[in-house]
Amino acid sequence: MDTIKSRTGVLLVNLGTPDSTNTGDVRRYLREFLMDGRVIDIPFLSRWMLVNLIIAPFRAPKSAAEYRKVWEERGSPLLFHTEDLKAKLIQKLDPERYVVAMGMRYQNPSIEKGLEELMNQKVGKIIVVPLFPQYASATNGSVTDKVMEIARGWQIIPEITFISNYLEHPLFLEAWAELGREALQGKDYDKYVFSYHGLPERQIHKGSVDGHCQLGSCCDRYGEKNQFCYRAQCFHTTRLLAEKLGLPEDKVMTCFQSRLGKDPWIKPYTEDTVKELASTGKKRVLVFSPAFVADCLETTVEVGQEYKEQFEELGGEHWELVPSLNSRDTWVDCVKDLVESRN
Ligand SMILES: C=CC1=C(C)c2cc3[nH]c(cc4nc(cc5[nH]c(cc1n2)c(C)c5CCC(=O)O)C(CCC(=O)O)=C4C)c(C)c3C=C
Numbered sequence: 001m002d003t004i005k006s007r008t009g010v011l012l013v014n015l016g017t018p019d020s021t022n023t024g025d026v027r028r029y030l031r032e033f034l035m036d037g038r039v040i041d042i043p044f045l046s047r048w049m050l051v052n053l054i055i056a057p058f059r060a061p062k063s064a065a066e067y068r069k070v071w072e073e074r075g076s077p078l079l080f081h082t083e084d085l086k087a088k089l090i091q092k093l094d095p096e097r098y099v100v101a102m103g104m105r106y107q108n109p110s111i112e113k114g115l116e117e118l119m120n121q122k123v124g125k126i127i128v129v130p131l132f133p134q135y136a137s138a139t140n141g142s143v144t145d146k147v148m149e150i151a152r153g154w155q156i157i158p159e160i161t162f163i164s165n166y167l168e169h170p171l172f173l174e175a176w177a178e179l180g181r182e183a184l185q186g187k188d189y190d191k192y193v194f195s196y197h198g199l200p201e202r203q204i205h206k207g208s209v210d211g212h213c214q215l216g217s218c219c220d221r222y223g224e225k226n227q228f229c230y231r232a233q234c235f236h237t238t239r240l241l242a243e244k245l246g247l248p249e250d251k252v253m254t255c256f257q258s259r260l261g262k263d264p265w266i267k268p269y270t271e272d273t274v275k276e277l278a279s280t281g282k283k284r285v286l287v288f289s290p291a292f293v294a295d296c297l298e299t300t301v302e303v304g305q306e307y308k309e310q311f312e313e314l315g316g317e318h319w320e321l322v323p324s325l326n327s328r329d330t331w332v333d334c335v336k337d338l339v340e341s342r343n
């Protein structure tokens with residue numbers, strides 16, 4: 001008897017970016033992004049008023065100006081690095097077994113379009129790879145929500161696998177270690193800063209198992225109870241990378257950037273770390289941003305330009321940002337392995 005050999009669809013999902021640097025497009029992006037109840041997790045009416053009456057109108061022109069600093073001929077780096085990752089993954093995966101598509105959680109190309117591409121190829125299974133190595137409800141959780149919302153409208157729902165966090169994957173760590181070694185090349189730094197995207201503290205408490213997460217030293221150990229605590233995952237990523245690169249423990253710091261609004265976000269804040277480093281006479285700092293797998297506004301502009309300027313204004317001499325994984329081979333191999341090991 002013949003068996004049907006349908007292929008497996010792979011959907012790469014990143015956060016999303018505006019269609020252009022026009023204020024209108026940035027406003028549309030911010031509205032869609034921040035109206036996601038997993039991102040701003042407050043009741044709908046309060047969220048609607050906050051986003052539509054305060055954040056979108058006032059932030060959009062400022063964000064658009066920021067996006068102009070990062071925009072290249074090919075457009076948004078977040079988008080074209082994801083496209084490059086997809087193209088390289090297609091080359092590495094067996095075409096008789098896999099079809100690869102991509103989608104952005106917000107704006108374009110949409111997750112809907114990516115899933116449509118896969119379903120048109122009659123795939124028998126779908127593997128969703130959120131491009132966020134550390135799990136957060138606001139990112140990986142939201143991707144799952146969106147995919148299921150779309151699948152709800154299908155008559156046939158094939159088997160769908162969602163890859164969760166993969167901060168411990170040896171090839172993820174090796175890809176970052178390669179970048180670290182390229183930056184280090186025998187140079188000495190006073191401190192090695194690992195700056196991750198932040199989250200409102202409340203979102204950590206909401207995901208706490210048996211009250212384990214207290215936003216303090218609980219994150220010094222990574223185990224069963226805090227395996228999905230975003231803060232603990234970030235500290236663990238730092239420890240694994242620092243160990244792999246042989247960085248002295250007393251020179252390594254973990255902090256969190258990109259705070260939005262007045263609510264407390266997870267600490268320490270990167271902006272406070274910058275001040276602390278300068279005030280304690282540190283001159284040379286190397287910065288990693290391992291929550292981002294592609295260069296984007298939050299890395300290139302916020303860390304690579306804004307924090308650098310602040311550090312130098314306060315007396316620092318050398319602030320260097322390690323570029324992101326983008327579409328480097330070891331990272332593509334990591335995604336390939338994540339997919340093949342689930343198929
Ligand atoms: C790494 C994972 C990310 C988490 C966790 C995250 C949480 C989060 N973000 C906001 C608000 C904004 N983030 C913005 C940009 C942005 N965020 C991520 C990733 C995570 N966000 C990326 C990769 C990017 C860059 C996209 C790009 O196009 O380059 C922005 C827009 C830019 C700006 O206006 O500053 C906002 C706003 C919240 C509220 C949040 C946690 C709940």
Ligand SMILES: [Fe+2]
Pocket residue numbers: 197258
């Ligand atoms: Fe963000």
Ligand SMILES: [Fe+2]
Pocket residue numbers: 212213214215216218219226229231232
């Ligand atoms: Fe924790």
